[in-house]
Amino acid sequence: MNRVAVVTGGTRGIGEAISVALKKAGYKVAAVYGGDEAKAKAFTHETGIPAYKVDVSDFKQCQTGLQKIAADLGPIDIVINNAGITRDGTLHKMTAEQWEAVIHTNLSSCFNTCRSVIDSMRERGFGRIVNIGSINGQAGQYGQVNYAAAKSGIHGFTKALAQEGAAKNITVNAIAPGYIDTDMVRAVPPQVLEKIVAKIPVGRLGQASEIARGVLFLVADEAGFITGSTLSINGGQHMY
Structure with missing residues (x-):
């Protein structure tokens, strides 16, 4: 298969x-990846997948980085917007810097990557974009106004861009995703994590591989009639 796929935040966790x-x-x-060079080198050594350091919150860096990838591997057919950070805190304690960091890294990055590849996708008449949202973007979460x-x-970006891209x-x-067994979730205090798991009908955290399986379904050439959809993978915790 010659399809080229880019995964942001692609060297750890769900990515x-x-x-x-x-x-x-x-x-x-x-x-x-954004910053952890040691992890990125280990990832490439273990998987054979090339890792590119790009600040996806920066439009110019994103353009340059994706151009480099296209030059190395070929035109980009698939983009998985997975990059994300948390800077939690209740609104009355949240700083502007905490707000902006999360908005730029988690949301603006979707514009930056998609804007960098959309013209090429339109010219070639093919593209698959999957944006990783969150159960907390659907239901909200205390202390996460920026992340939510x-x-x-x-989710809104996805539905609008789906309408623009469909004809091409x-x-x-x-x-x-719901709560997935990653370093980010495992950093939650045990007593809090126990309460979270108790609210998940299947009785456990999800696995990153279960999110990956959903991605494979959506990026397939045969998935051309599925667009503008949100696939909730959360163990039944939030049915939306």
Whole structure:
């Protein structure tokens, strides 16, 4: 398979699982990371997937980085917007810097990557874009007004861009993970995590590989009639 896929935040957690699953399925994959060079080098050594350091919150860096990937691997057919951070705090204690960091990294990055590849996708008449939202963008979460706003914005961005891309065979969908067994979730205090799991009907955290399976479904050539959709993978915690 000659399809080229870019995964932002692609060297760890959910992004790592997506990158590996895409490679195993035969795609040419580029994993984009923001800062942890040691982790990125280890990831490439273990998987054979090239990692590119790009600040996806910066439009010019994003353009340059994706141009580099296209020059190395070929025109980009698939973009998985997975990059995300948290800077939690209740609104009355949240700083402007905490708000802006999350909005730019989690939401503006979707514009930056998609704007950088959309012209090429339109010219070639093919594209698959999957944006990783969140259960907390659907239901909200105490202490996460910045994160919930960014992830909710991703869902709206997805539906609007899906309408624009449909005539050119560019599908745009979202996945809204629930609580997944990653470093980010495992950093939650045990007593809080226990309460979270108690609210999940299947009785456990999700696995990153389960999100990757959803991505593989949505990016397939055969998935051309699925666009503007949000696939909730949350163990039944929030049915939306």
